[in-house]
Amino acid sequence: MAYRQYMLVCGGTGCESGKxxxxxxxxxxxxxxxxxxxxxxxxxxxxxxxxxxxxxxxxLPEESFYVEVKPDDAKEIIAEQAVKGxxxxxxxxxxxxxxxxxxxxxxxxxxxxxxxxxRNCGVINPENIEEYIARDxxxxxxxxxFQMKGEDVIxxxxxxxxxxxxxxxxxxxxxxxxxxxxPGDVKYIICNADEGDPGAYMDRSxxxxxxxxxxxxxxxxxxxxxxxxGYVYIRAEYPLAIDRLKIxxxxxxxxxxxxxxxxxxxxxxxxxxxxxxxxxVCGEETALMRSLEGNRGxxxxxxxxxxxxxxxxxxxxxxxxxxxxxxxxxxxxGGAWFAKIGTxxxxxxxxxxxxxxxxxxxxxxxxxxxxxxxxxxxIGGGIRGGKKFKGVQTGGPSGGIIVEKDLDAPISYESLAxxxxxxxxxxxxxxxxxxxxxDVSKFYMEFCVDxxxxxxxxxxxxxxxxxxxxxxxxxxxxxxxxxxxLERIGKAMTKASLCMLGGSAANPTLSTIRHxxxxxxAHIRDKKCLTGKCKDLVTYSIDPSKCIGCTLCAKKCxxxxxxxxRKQAHVIDASRCVKCGECYAVCKFGAxxxx
Amino acid sequence: MAKMxxxxxxxxxxxxxxxxxxxxxxxxxxxIIVGMGTCGIxxxxxxxxxxxxxxxxxxxxxxxxxxxxxxxxxxxxVEPTVEVLVPGMPDTIYGKVDAATATKIxxxxxxxxxxxxxxxxxxxxxDIIRN
Ligand SMILES: Cc1cc2nc3c(=O)[nH]c(=O)nc-3n(C[C@H](O)[C@H](O)[C@H](O)COP(=O)(O)O)c2cc1C
Numbered sequence: 001m002a003y004r005q006y007m008l009v010c011g012g013t014g015c016e017s018g019k020x021x022x023x024x025x026x027x028x029x030x031x032x033x034x035x036x037x038x039x040x041x042x043x044x045x046x047x048x049x050x051x052x053x054x055x056x057x058x059x060l061p062e063e064s065f066y067v068e069v070k071p072d073d074a075k076e077i078i079a080e081q082a083v084k085g086x087x088x089x090x091x092x093x094x095x096x097x098x099x100x101x102x103x104x105x106x107x108x109x110x111x112x113x114x115x116x117x118x119r120n121c122g123v124i125n126p127e128n129i130e131e132y133i134a135r136d137x138x139x140x141x142x143x144x145x146f147q148m149k150g151e152d153v154i155x156x157x158x159x160x161x162x163x164x165x166x167x168x169x170x171x172x173x174x175x176x177x178x179x180x181x182x183p184g185d186v187k188y189i190i191c192n193a194d195e196g197d198p199g200a201y202m203d204r205s206x207x208x209x210x211x212x213x214x215x216x217x218x219x220x221x222x223x224x225x226x227x228x229x230g231y232v233y234i235r236a237e238y239p240l241a242i243d244r245l246k247i248x249x250x251x252x253x254x255x256x257x258x259x260x261x262x263x264x265x266x267x268x269x270x271x272x273x274x275x276x277x278x279x280x281v282c283g284e285e286t287a288l289m290r291s292l293e294g295n296r297g298x299x300x301x302x303x304x305x306x307x308x309x310x311x312x313x314x315x316x317x318x319x320x321x322x323x324x325x326x327x328x329x330x331x332x333x334g335g336a337w338f339a340k341i342g343t344x345x346x347x348x349x350x351x352x353x354x355x356x357x358x359x360x361x362x363x364x365x366x367x368x369x370x371x372x373x374x375x376x377x378x379i380g381g382g383i384r385g386g387k388k389f390k391g392v393q394t395g396g397p398s399g400g401i402i403v404e405k406d407l408d409a410p411i412s413y414e415s416l417a418x419x420x421x422x423x424x425x426x427x428x429x430x431x432x433x434x435x436x437x438x439d440v441s442k443f444y445m446e447f448c449v450d451x452x453x454x455x456x457x458x459x460x461x462x463x464x465x466x467x468x469x470x471x472x473x474x475x476x477x478x479x480x481x482x483x484x485x486l487e488r489i490g491k492a493m494t495k496a497s498l499c500m501l502g503g504s505a506a507n508p509t510l511s512t513i514r515h516x517x518x519x520x521x522a523h524i525r526d527k528k529c530l531t532g533k534c535k536d537l538v539t540y541s542i543d544p545s546k547c548i549g550c551t552l553c554a555k556k557c558x559x560x561x562x563x564x565x566r567k568q569a570h571v572i573d574a575s576r577c578v579k580c581g582e583c584y585a586v587c588k589f590g591a592x593x594x595x
Numbered sequence: 596m597a598k599m600x601x602x603x604x605x606x607x608x609x610x611x612x613x614x615x616x617x618x619x620x621x622x623x624x625x626x627i628i629v630g631m632g633t634c635g636i637x638x639x640x641x642x643x644x645x646x647x648x649x650x651x652x653x654x655x656x657x658x659x660x661x662x663x664x665x666x667x668x669x670x671x672x673v674e675p676t677v678e679v680l681v682p683g684m685p686d687t688i689y690g691k692v693d694a695a696t697a698t699k700i701x702x703x704x705x706x707x708x709x710x711x712x713x714x715x716x717x718x719x720x721x722d723i724i725r726n
Contacts, residue, residue, distance in 0.1 A: 002683065002709075008715060011713065043711075043713075044712050044713055045714075045715035045716065046673055046713070046714065046715060047716075049719070058717075111717075111719060111720045111721065113669075113719045113720035114721075114723070115720040115721075119722070119723055119724055120666075120724075121665075121668065122665050122666055122667060122668030122676075122678075124666075125663050125665055133608050133611060134611030134615060135725075136608075136724055139608070142601065142604060146601060204632075204633065205632055205634075205666065205667040208632045208633060209666020209667050238633075240632070241633075254598075255598065256597075256598025257604075259598070263599060263600060263601045264600050264601060265601075355671075360672045360673075361671050361672045362719075363667060363669035364719070365719075379719075
């Protein structure tokens with residue numbers, strides 16, 4: 001009764017268009033015809049995220065991975081594999097053709113993702129320390145405490161080439177080394193888990209899924225630089241992550257992996273949780289430390305850098321969650337192992353929160369050097385509803401838009417900066433032809449206006465000015481000189497702001513002006529928003545020659561302001577229309593016209 | 596658990612690793628693991644969890660099934676996700692598991708030993724710890 005073999009036919013949207021449904025049916029018919037229908041189960045699956053080579057058929061337990069399968073291949077697959085137990089060699093995925101950024105060849109895989117940070121997420125029970133330990137958890141701490149000196153730990157990070165994942169990409173080893181060498185008996189370790197970038201949730205998921213990886217790394221940092229105290233500064237809006245972190249700290253203390261004299265090594269390290277004050281700027285390291293001290297979270301000029309004078313003016317290492325989660329693996333597997341992944345200057349992987357108009361939104365971890373196209377179109381399964389790709393925002397309110405022509409650039413700190421965006425913390429929002437870049441820029445600027453702490457004038461005044469200009473452009477009241485104004489204010493803010501909140505707030509606007517100047521001009525000159533997102537610039541009307549009077553639009557209209565008899569052309573009362581676009585979306589006859 | 600020494604930590608790790616291996620070779624135990632990050636819970640993971648529990652009880656197979664939770668697997672677009680490990684069958688990840696699908700997973704996959712159509716997803720990456 002149990003099947004001996006399973007054939008999984010990838011049924012994602014990409015493969016569907018490539019005839020996966022027909023393959024599925026043909027396989028079933030062939031299994032029946034060749035008398036193996038009780039031995040092999042044929043199932044349709046969700047998207048496997050390998051769309052460029054679809055349709056895909058995976059055979060288990062053999063793990064045969066067939067790509068670009070055609071319906072006519074069904075007969076051979078059944079005859080060979082189900083009946084005779086032999087793979088169909090010509091359809092197998094040839095790993096050697098993969099443009100891989102991993103020089104690690106002892107791992108057999110076809111996936112584009114490579115999980116270091118997320119190694120335990122979705123695998124272990126995050127509330128059970130023993131499951132973490134079973135997967136080499138606390139092996140790095142053990143190794144460091146008993147076989148390495150503090151300098152050795154730092155040297156390993158240097159070999160690894162790990163750079164900060166919180167946005168700036170500063171070499172982690174250097175930060176640790178400076179703090180280690182800074183004079184002072186009391187030093188601190190801070191884990192930055194404030195994650196305020198809209199659309200980003202990498203750090204939340206990491207803490208929720210694998211809290212011990214962060215704690216272990218903090219203890220390693222403490223050992224390396226000579227600190228006995230760490231703080232996790234975490235967003236108060238992350239209750240589940242906070243709970244799991246509390247459980248993890250309690251368990252680690254109970255097992256003697258945090259606290260006094262860890263494993264009898266003589267090294268002591270303690271971690272406490274501090275809840276974020278609920279402002280984006282509190283994620284900025286100097287503001288974070290002020291907030292942690294109990295003061296209002298506002299940035300202070302650097303230098304002095306935290307490595308010299310940080311929390312309570314003591315030398316402090318502050319690292320992002322994702323940066324830290326890499327570190328136990330670097331210590332157990334070695335810096336050289338890590339350095340083989342990614343590009344020369346950007347080693348390892350990066351976690352992205354892929355959202356927006358993609359089919360497969362989710363948390364993805366890819367080797368540095370993977371292209372944006374691979375992330376969006378393979379892992380992400382392409383654009384929802386078959387719409388046209390317009391751009392992808394990386395770096396959130398501090399980053400910029402990356403357009404079609406640049407999608408093949410391999411991801412690294414340098415390449416994204418060269419494209420006028422930035423790596424950022426990992427938010428990746430995909431936009432399609434229905435998104436208006438002026439509207440998006442206004443959204444990010446509004447965020448920065450709200451979040452500016454007000455301490456320095458360039459940011460406090462600049463964000464407001466830019467927002468007002470963007471707002472009037474979306475209302476059809478802009479003038480051509482506004483573009484130059486935006487650029488001028490943006491440049492001033494970039495140069496003169498106290499912290500990178502203001503220093504990067506202009507980026508979304510400046511990068512969209514660069515890539516989509518025509519779209520801005522259409523708003524300004526023609527008073528038109530082609531996507532219809534800027535409500536003041538659109539009007540909806542019904543083309544009487546196309547309307548068949550189905551009444552659907554009138555039923556959907558929330559006002560309602562559409563009148564008309566059944567089977568007669570309908571009319572929209574423009575004076576009452578709220579421009580929600582429902583009528584446009586539901587009309588099957590293209591009779592609703594958007595202007 | 597009292598504070599451990601180095602030897603005790605190593606012993607615990609070895610024991611736990613052996614437990615996993617034993618589970619895989621002896622193949623007695625069925626494991627059902629529900630993704631319970633914020634995203635999973637928001638999408639209805641608790642409902643799926645409860646439905647699985649109810650179905651397991653209805654079949655009277657509670658003694659051979661371990662129902663556990665884990666963090667986010669990264670497949671946000673198909674939350675809630677459930678991984679099913681049945682000895683002799685391929686390890687399987689199901690997505691978009693509502694109460695009805697959860698029940699189906701127990702009835703068909705766990706009890707009748709056949710995969711459930713339309714809901715299977717691939718593990719996003721190879722495991723770097725065990726490879
Ligand atoms: C406005 C602003 C917000 C920031 N928010 C965060 C954040 O939420 N999490 C984070 O890790 N880093 C954030 N940073 C970056 C930190 O200042 C700092 O560079 C980082 O914590 C250093 O860690 P890393 O070297 O491990 O990346 C922010 C920076 C700015 C300017």
